[in-house]
Amino acid sequence: VQLQASGGGLVQAGGSLRLSCAVFGRTVRNYVMGWFRQAPGKEREFVAAINLSGNTFYADSVKGRFTISRDNAKNTGYLQMNSLKPEDTAVYYCAAGRGIIVSTIQDGRQYDYWGQGTQVTVSS
Numbered sequence: 001v002q003l004q005a006s007g008g009g010l011v012q013a014g015g016s017l018r019l020s021c022a023v024f025g026r027t028v029r030n031y032v033m034g035w036f037r038q039a040p041g042k043e044r045e046f047v048a049a050i051n052l053s054g055n056t057f058y059a060d061s062v063k064g065r066f067t068i069s070r071d072n073a074k075n076t077g078y079l080q081m082n083s084l085k086p087e088d089t090a091v092y093y094c095a096a097g098r099g100i101i102v103s104t105i106q107d108g109r110q111y112d113y114w115g116q117g118t119q120v121t122v123s124s
Contacts (some may be wrong), residue, residue, distance in 0.1 A: 001025040001113045005094045008118030015084050015122070021077040021094030021115055026089060029072040032100040035079045036108055037090035037120075046106040047092070057105050062088075084122045090116040 007019040021033065036048035048068040050058045056068050069082040077094060095111035104110045 002115055003094050003115035005092065005115035005118040008120045010094060010121045010123065011084055012026070013084060013086055013124050015053055016080070016082045017084065018118075019079040019081065019092055019094070019118060019119060021079075022095060023075045023077070025057045026096070026113075028070060028075045028077065028096070031096040031098055031113075032105065032111075033070055033077040033090060034095045034108075035068060035077075036051070036095060036103070037088075038117075039087075039090040042090075044093070044108055046108065048088070049100075049105045050077070051100070051105065052069055055100070055102075059106070081109065082110070084120075086124045088120045089120060089122050091119050093115070095103060095116045 002024040004022045035047040036042040050068045065083045070077045083105045094115040097111035100110045
């Protein structure tokens with residue numbers, strides 16, 4: 001299984017970006033999909049996830065600004081990021097996993113497959 005993340009870039013504070021995560025080798029509808037990020041000098045942190053039922057989960061820091069979604073026909077997941085802040089600057093990674101329960105959906109160790117990461121830089 002390969003995940004390919006794209007859509008990162010440089011944006012001013014208050015702007016928007018949409019990240020994409022194309023999945024190759026498996027059908028995305030059978031997987032929980034998540035987005036994580038890692039800023040320089042910081043630990044990787046959970047951003048958002050969507051499970052097989054379409055239920056979505058967000059970190060408090062992005063709730064109301066980011067929206068995760070999936071298009072099963074295109075085998076692709078998305079992260080729409082609005083009202084971006086400088087503190088959102090990080091490398092963003094998409095991930096996929098099976099059998100992840102709600103109570104552990106924010107734990108990156110539960111995910112089996114990871115994309116290569118895409119840089120998001122928000123200038124003030």
